[in-house]
Amino acid sequence: MLIKNIHDWEIPESQATPEHVFLNRRKFMAGLGAGALSIGAGAMGINPLFAAESKDPTMDLYPAKRNMAYKLDRPVTEEELNLTFNNFFEFGSSKRISEEAQKLKTRPWEVKIDGEVEKEITIGIDDLIRKVGIEERLYRHRCVEAWSMTVPWSGFAFSKLVELAKPKSSAKFIRMETFVDPDVASAQKPSVFPWSSQSKWPYVEGVTIEEARNDLAFLVTGAYGKPVAKQMGAPLRLALPWKFGFKSIKSIVRFTFTDKRPISFWEELQPREYGFWANVNPKVPHPRWSQATERVLGTGNRVPTLLYNGYGDQVAGLYKDMKLRPEVLFR
Ligand code: MTE
Numbered sequence: 001m002l003i004k005n006i007h008d009w010e011i012p013e014s015q016a017t018p019e020h021v022f023l024n025r026r027k028f029m030a031g032l033g034a035g036a037l038s039i040g041a042g043a044m045g046i047n048p049l050f051a052a053e054s055k056d057p058t059m060d061l062y063p064a065k066r067n068m069a070y071k072l073d074r075p076v077t078e079e080e081l082n083l084t085f086n087n088f089f090e091f092g093s094s095k096r097i098s099e100e101a102q103k104l105k106t107r108p109w110e111v112k113i114d115g116e117v118e119k120e121i122t123i124g125i126d127d128l129i130r131k132v133g134i135e136e137r138l139y140r141h142r143c144v145e146a147w148s149m150t151v152p153w154s155g156f157a158f159s160k161l162v163e164l165a166k167p168k169s170s171a172k173f174i175r176m177e178t179f180v181d182p183d184v185a186s187a188q189k190p191s192v193f194p195w196s197s198q199s200k201w202p203y204v205e206g207v208t209i210e211e212a213r214n215d216l217a218f219l220v221t222g223a224y225g226k227p228v229a230k231q232m233g234a235p236l237r238l239a240l241p242w243k244f245g246f247k248s249i250k251s252i253v254r255f256t257f258t259d260k261r262p263i264s265f266w267e268e269l270q271p272r273e274y275g276f277w278a279n280v281n282p283k284v285p286h287p288r289w290s291q292a293t294e295r296v297l298g299t300g301n302r303v304p305t306l307l308y309n310g311y312g313d314q315v316a317g318l319y320k321d322m323k324l325r326p327e328v329l330f331r
Helices: 019-031 035-044 052-057 077-084 125-132 158-165 209-213 265-269 314-318
Strands: 111-116 122-124 135-142 147-157 175-176 204-208 218-223 237-239 253-259 292-298 299-303
Touching: 077 147, 111 125, 111 158, 122 125, 125 158, 135 218, 147 158, 147 237, 158 209, 158 218, 158 253, 175 209, 204 209, 204 265, 209 314
Parallel strands: 111 253, 147 292
Antiparallel strands: 111 122, 135 147, 147 218, 175 204, 175 253, 218 237, 292 299
16 A cells, blocks of 8 residues: 555554553653743743633633533543644644644634635634634544544534625535645645655645534634634634544635535545545444444543434434445545
8 A cells, every 4th residue: 555654543543542641641741841832831820732822812702602502421521631632733643742733823814715605705813703703512522543532612603604605506515724834834844754745735624515504513713611722723623523533624724615525635645544524433444443432532431432423413414315335424
């Protein structure tokens, strides 16, 4: 096969570092006071991973009112765990990119809406957030690597952005892009990953217009009652809780409405393993591991995975008339 060990998903799930080992290692590193950033912010009594966010111009909107329609069947994952166990390949292929990700400058930040729309728009993130308003929702998050978390996200329904964009009837899909800045995101430099000659930054993801209009599709601006941390995808990321986590693209700069199905970053690299639909289904294994169960991070529990990650009532209807093979709809 052309691409070998391209990322952590290439490692059999059984060999991945259990999070308690990983977290203890991190606490040990923190105890050593590694890095000027940590020392400076630490001296001021601020969590170094939040230092930059204290200047966020939308801070007054947090914590946002919780929408009680979105409930969880398990406790919220500890914030520290969510802040220190991340997939953000622009900053490296390990889970420990949180400090590296602090280099990302999230203001000014413009979001472009273009393609098959009545009028193209470029809007500053703070104007966008104030225009549409935010709420809090509790969501599950299921990574293709067979671990899961639960997150109190803040943000707004994707449907509000679709409304703002005024798509033409020719628009069937939305293609989304993350920033490109190799000076900030060092893994975007050529030759950082052995596979980078085959990868094409930016990170790209896509959804159908119907998926974007589904009530569950959520554009995230915050988490844990404050603006979302950089390593989690500030200032704007997606949350699609019924799909594998790689669909939830981080730090979005562009939404393009199009009549063509977008090809995502991972699909381009490894189409047999990471498809466009990527809906969660315990009965459809990843080619190299089972998806029947998941490790709930921070609990030591392994629980059965649910069809559409437990959100079937809200989303199964989107796919009922599609005659797609399970390996296509669920991978
Ligand atoms: N978005 C970008 N731009 N780059 C990435 O590497 N990783 C994806 C997704 N969005 C990724 C991304 C994957 S694989 C997952 S599981 C989630 O982000 C992880 O989100 P978290 O770090 O907040 O848990």
